[in-house]
Amino acid sequence: MKIMEGSHAVAEAVKACRPHVISAYPITPQTHIVEEISRMVADGELACEYIRVESEHSAMSVCVGASATGARTYTATTSQGMALMHEVLFNAAGLRLPIVMTAVNRALSAPINIWDDQQDAISQRDTGWIQLHAEDSQEASDMIIQAYRIAEDHDVLLPVMIGMDGFILTHVYEPVELCPQEKVDEFLPLYEPTQYLTPKNPLTFGPIVDPSMYMEFRYMIHEAMGRAKKKIMNVASEFRDKFGRYYGGLIDTYEAEDAEVLILAMGSVIGTIKDAIDELRADGKKVGLVKVRCYRPFPAEAILEAAKDAKAIAVLDKNISLGHEGALYTDVKSVLYNKGPLALGFILGLGGRDITKSTIENIVAKAQKAIESGRVEEESEFVDLDQEVL
Amino acid sequence: MKLSIGAVTEPGSTRINKTGSWRTFKPIIDVEACVGCGMCSMFCPEGVVYEVEDKYTIDYDYCKGCGVCAHECPSGAIEMVIEEK
Incomplete structure (x- = not known):
């Protein structure tokens, strides 16, 4: 080492x-x-x-x-x-x-x-x-x-x-x-x-x-x-x-088995999400992670299997298909269509904007709200936008 | 023929691609009017007009029908006719 x-x-x-x-x-x-x-x-x-x-x-x-x-x-x-x-x-x-x-x-x-x-x-x-x-x-x-x-x-x-x-x-x-x-x-x-x-x-x-x-x-x-x-x-x-090292196959999961809210993301933000999940779990919140290791080919079957028992899945995109939504969110929705949990899309971290544990906690709170109301109010939203400069 | 991975082929495979199918107008040489000057062959951008016994002939497998030969022929011996398909 x-x-x-x-x-x-x-x-x-x-x-x-x-x-x-x-x-x-x-x-x-x-x-x-x-x-x-x-x-x-x-x-x-x-x-x-x-x-x-x-x-x-x-x-x-x-x-x-x-x-x-x-x-x-x-x-x-x-x-x-x-x-x-x-x-x-x-x-x-x-x-x-x-x-x-x-x-x-x-x-x-x-x-x-x-x-x-x-x-x-x-x-x-x-x-x-x-x-x-x-x-x-x-x-x-x-x-x-x-x-x-x-x-x-x-x-x-x-x-x-x-x-x-x-x-x-x-x-x-x-x-x-x-x-x-x-x-x-x-x-x-x-x-x-x-x-x-x-x-x-x-x-x-x-x-x-x-x-x-x-x-x-x-x-x-x-x-x-x-x-x-x-x-x-x-x-x-x-x-x-x-x-002796393993990171998952097409995807990896963390605390996902009994999770009501799943966060799906890829890249270095996974570490932050895992830390946030540890704290949320300590508070008794059933939150888990789906880490996408392989974006293409898209692991449709693996994501569906991991998400099928969750109530909501929050998809984090450090990208945007301008004029629509985050690319991962579109893909995940297509996989879950008619058979999965509620899906919420979040665009965040663009151009190096920090993604903190509190960002993740806010996203989980929004997902829990969607579960309570049974519907997704805003399908795709920007996270941590500075409204004052707009 | 089974396709190869990545479309890798033996050399010279472009011959398989019969570009004559792209043609809309077909050049027809009037052999009587042809004086055998060879302008059509020299100007043909595809190199598909050949000399045969002091006259000229066109390889229609690869002639795309651009009409340069008809335009250049000093004897007006090449006519472009609509291709029937």
Whole structure:
């Protein structure tokens, strides 16, 4: 166990996975991850090609090209950089390349804001990337090793992004246990591509596909997403057997079994929610948590199973689909439609606004009020808005 | 044919994509009026107009019907006719 910065814990996990090619462009608050990795390469600690580029669009394009040759690749970005990668993200998924990326979470401009929310990753929802979200530095680090196992599985072959809240996790120093190299080597064998670019056997990656076949390729990605669900759960279990740490499969729960009010969220806010739940439970309130580890593929069955006996579920979104509501809230409602508890949506923590225990307690109080009245008065609301400046 | 993962194919697979189906107008060469100058072949953006025994012929599998050949033909020997489908 070492006390280290979250970004460095991620860099150490990347190193242990022995990637062949890394390409990245520095952007706050992702910088410390790629800075540390480039130091490792420069100091000879990590034997890999570190390709410096002029933009995130090029960083992801390098990963696509390198991955097509059968290389294990890694990159990291955040916010505007993730947005700049957007079109290449579709290509990485469509070409079925198992690239792994740390998606450090940060708000998007304008107005410019470098602090944490999850709008950047949520806005890449439909690119075909598997999207995981980490609760703490340890999980963000361990998820790297899990992600390669998931991505490179021949039944999956999809890229994986790991959401990691900017600053809250990237810049925090906390105790982290690093995975020993020999155990990582046992857990994560070399990537064996099913098809790859080589001058000895030329192939075409990225041909035009006309209306007679395009839909079938989209269907194949969708099916692979479905198969990934089981793989993500299995890899989490195997990781527990090998390294002794477990964070749940597609979701995790906390005090959820007899809970009347469930809070559903993802990312670093989970820790705050758990602390709030401990205090609420001490007061005799039946409150529990559903932590979404995997946002895409969406764990519909697992959420329904966890929520079916609750009376209300409060969904916390550190994002907003402007003009509608939080993205998680929409997804959760679609899962619970006609068969679940009352669902309330809360938009909070945008642009780094702190989410405190009292915020969580207020949300639980609103959920309890909805249970008493039997109806949800305001489906989706902003939390802790400063009305005085509006 | 079973589809490959990620649409990875053997080289030259673009030939499978018969772009002639995109055509609305079809260029028809009047062989009698053709003087064999080759302007149609030189200007064709798809490279699908070929010389055959001093005259020219069009590969309709890939001709998209843009009409450049008809526009450039100094003899007016190429007519664009609506494609019947």
